[in-house]
Amino acid sequence: MILEHALLPVRPELADDFEAAFARARPIIAGMPGFRSLSLSRCVETPGTYLLLVEWERLSDHVDGFRGSPEYLKWKELLHHFYEPFPVVEHFSPVIDQHSTPVID
Template sequence: MVLEHALLSVVPGQEEDFEAAFHEASAIIAGMPGFGRLTLSGCLERPGTYLLLVEWDRLEDHTVGFRGSPEYQRWRRLLHRFYEPFPVVEHFEHVLTA
């Protein structure tokens, strides 16, 4: 399992529209091969900042499969206009559970 991590900074005043668009976009990503689950959390200390965590079976399921798909173009159209600056997306492998 690979964990995708992104901190999403949403343009101030656009949070409600972003959350509605993300709800729609979540159905897009959920149908992709290799998708496990996702969580979107809002930051308590920094309104407008969201933590996106997505579980994938393999790194390539995200970087090649999803990002190279027509579905990703729909995802982009729904969400990318909300980000300022554009988020850095990183991938992690599990090391330890306590």
């Protein structure tokens, strides 16, 4: 499992429009091969910042599959104009999650 992490800087006056556009864009990403789940959270201290977390089966499902697809162009058209500046996207693999117990020697 790979966890995609992106802090999305949205101009605060566009927050409602962004959230509505994201609701329309969600089915696009959710229908992609390798997609597992996503969450979108709004920062309490900085209301124009959103945290997007997307679980993928494999890194290639996001980087090659989604980003290389015609569906990504629809996603981009719906959302990318809200970001200022464009977000950095990083990928993580789990070390400890809620379903595992760390090994202690």
